[in-house]
Amino acid sequence: MMKLGDLAAALGTPCLGNPEVCITGVAEFETATEAQVALAIGPRREQLATSQAAAFIVAADTVTDADRGRYNLLPSAYPKVAFARAIQLLHVPSRLPEGIAPEACLAPDVIVGAEPTIGPRVVIGAGVRLGARVTIHPGVVIGRHVTIGDETTIFPNVTIYDGVRIGARCIVHAGAVIGADGFGYARDADGTHVKIPQIGTVVIEDDVEIGANSTVDRATLGETRIGRGTKIDNLVHIAHNCTIGEESLLAALVGLSGGVKIGRRVTLAGQVGANPQVEVGDGATIAGKAGITKSVPGGETYAGMPITTLREWKRERIYAARLPYRLPDIEARLTAVETRLASVLPMLAQSPAESEE
Numbered sequence: 001m002m003k004l005g006d007l008a009a010a011l012g013t014p015c016l017g018n019p020e021v022c023i024t025g026v027a028e029f030e031t032a033t034e035a036q037v038a039l040a041i042g043p044r045r046e047q048l049a050t051s052q053a054a055a056f057i058v059a060a061d062t063v064t065d066a067d068r069g070r071y072n073l074l075p076s077a078y079p080k081v082a083f084a085r086a087i088q089l090l091h092v093p094s095r096l097p098e099g100i101a102p103e104a105c106l107a108p109d110v111i112v113g114a115e116p117t118i119g120p121r122v123v124i125g126a127g128v129r130l131g132a133r134v135t136i137h138p139g140v141v142i143g144r145h146v147t148i149g150d151e152t153t154i155f156p157n158v159t160i161y162d163g164v165r166i167g168a169r170c171i172v173h174a175g176a177v178i179g180a181d182g183f184g185y186a187r188d189a190d191g192t193h194v195k196i197p198q199i200g201t202v203v204i205e206d207d208v209e210i211g212a213n214s215t216v217d218r219a220t221l222g223e224t225r226i227g228r229g230t231k232i233d234n235l236v237h238i239a240h241n242c243t244i245g246e247e248s249l250l251a252a253l254v255g256l257s258g259g260v261k262i263g264r265r266v267t268l269a270g271q272v273g274a275n276p277q278v279e280v281g282d283g284a285t286i287a288g289k290a291g292i293t294k295s296v297p298g299g300e301t302y303a304g305m306p307i308t309t310l311r312e313w314k315r316e317r318i319y320a321a322r323l324p325y326r327l328p329d330i331e332a333r334l335t336a337v338e339t340r341l342a343s344v345l346p347m348l349a350q351s352p353a354e355s356e357e
Contacts, residue, residue, distance in 0.1 A: 001088070004055050007037070010089055011082045014061065017072030021054050025090045026083070029053065037074070037090075040085040057082050097133070112314050113150065131168060143179070149206065161218065167206035173234070176212040178202055181218040182224075182240020182258060196220060198240060205229075209250070210235060220258075227264070247281065263298055287313075 005019025005073030027036040029044045032053035039047055048056060048071050060133040063075045076082035095117070100106065103120035110124050113132035118124075124142045129151035131150035131317075136142075139157040146160055149168030154160070158172050161188035172178065184196035200219025204226045210216070211234035216224060219241045226232070227246035238244070239257045253271045255260070260274045263282035274280075274292035283299025291305035303313040 004037075004072055004074075007086065007089065011074060011076065011085055013057075013060075013074045013076045013082055015072075015074065016068050017055065020073055023054060023090065026087050027053065035179050037086055039079060041079050057086065095133070095135070101138075107144075119156075125162070137174075138341060155212075161202075163201045164204070164218075165201065165202045167208065167228070170204060171209040173210060173212040173214075176210050177215045178204070178210070179217060179218045182220055184220050184258070200224065200241070202226075204248075208232070214238075233270075251288070260292075279309075 001022055001024045003019060004017065004021040004023055005015045007023055008015035008019070015199055022035060023037050024035040027033065027038055029038045029040060029051050032051055034036040034052055034054050036053055037055045037057060038051055038053035040051070040058050041167040043147050045058060045062055057074045057076060057079050059079050060075040060077050063073060067073060074082060090166040097115035098117045100112070100116060100119040101122070102120045102192050104118050104123045104124070106118075107126040107128065109126055111129045113120070113130050113134060114235040116130060116137050117135040119136060119138035119140075121138050122136050122140045124145070127142035127145040128142055129147045131148060131152065133151045134148055135153040137154060137156040140154050140160070142160045143162035143164070145163050147165045148154070149166060149170065151168055152166055152170040154172045155174040157175050159177045160166070166172070166178070179202045181198040184198060185193040186196055187320060188194050198218050198220050200222045201223045202216050202218050203208070203218070203227040207229045208226050208231070210232045213234055214232055214236040216226065216238045217240045218224060222241060224238065224241055226238070227244050227248065229247040230244050230249070232250045233252040233254070235252050239258040239260070241259045242256050242261070244250070245266065246265040247264060248262055248268075250268045251332050254268045256274045257276040259277040261279040262268070263280055263284065266280050267285045269286060269288035269290075271289045272286050272292065272336045275294075279295040280286065280292065281296065283298045284296060285301040285354040286292060286307070287301065287303035287310060289305070290303050290307050293306040296302055296307060301310040302308065303310045304316070308316070
């Protein structure tokens with residue numbers, strides 16, 4: 001619980017209204033009570049009177065003089081960011097370090113930082129180093145010589161293979177697999193698939209979140225790297241030797257082939273696929289279900305399969321949508337041209353002498 005004025009100060013926003021109002025939490029616009037704050041953007045911005053919320057986080061450029069005397073407002077240039085931080089402040093998950101569960105199995109030389117929580121049925125291999133305040137939920141398996149940074153949380157049934165390095169404040173959700181072999185084979189003369197040993201590793205930098213049942217493969221040689229602050233959704237596959245820059249977003253069912261390089265602050269929407277070795281420049285956005293068949297520069301939005309700029313893709317879609325209505329006319333005209341050609345081609349084929357006769 002905190003006063004509205006204190007919340008505004010913590011969020012770095014003005015407090016328009018009564019700063020003494022007590023705020024107990026954050027709630028949805030429709031269900032918020034007189035002690036909760038709600039987000040009011042888009043259509044909800046015009047519906048403040050229909051909500052029981054004690055205060056509203058709104059876009060700063062939407063505040064009017066009439067609002068000031070009617071509602072408690074926290075105006076922000078980035079209202080969604082302010083809303084997220086309000087949740088962080090008012091709904092702090094309790095973390096009581098529980099130590100190491102008796103059912104956990106740790107190699108004798110594992111180094112465990114201060115205030116750990118290691119649940120039952122956790123298995124940790126030799127040479128592992130865990131930072132301070134690490135939380136490892138039940139059923140996690142961590143291979144040998146893994147490093148995990150401070151305040152990282154590993155949810156149940158995650159598997160982390162040998163030699164993986166994970167930074168601080170990371171979140172790895174249930175069922176994820178980090179560091180499995182990349183899909184590398186060479187075909188022999190008789191057609192046999194010869195496995196190429198995958199002897200590289202995976203490096204996950206600080207503040208990365210990896211969704212449930214996602215997979216990040218180890219490199220054939222060198223490393224597969226996920227840059228600081230990148231957020232990966234559920235059911236995403238990142239193949240061997242990929243590099244993803246800082247602060248990028250990968251939505252569900254993204255699949256990256258081996259050696260793909262994704263720049264900084266790139267957004268890959270759902271079901272995007274990428275061919276091996278392609279590169280995506282900084283700040284690019286790839287629309288859902290697009291196929292990255294070639295490298296593309298940054299600062300642009302792309303769509304389609306094969307990939308093209310969003311502007312060109314829309315132009316193609318408009319033409320394609322019109323085409324079915326024009327097909328009968330095109331077919332009729334083409335038939336008429338073919339018929340006319342068929343009638344004149346014999347004359348054109350005659351020799352000059354035959355024509356004179």
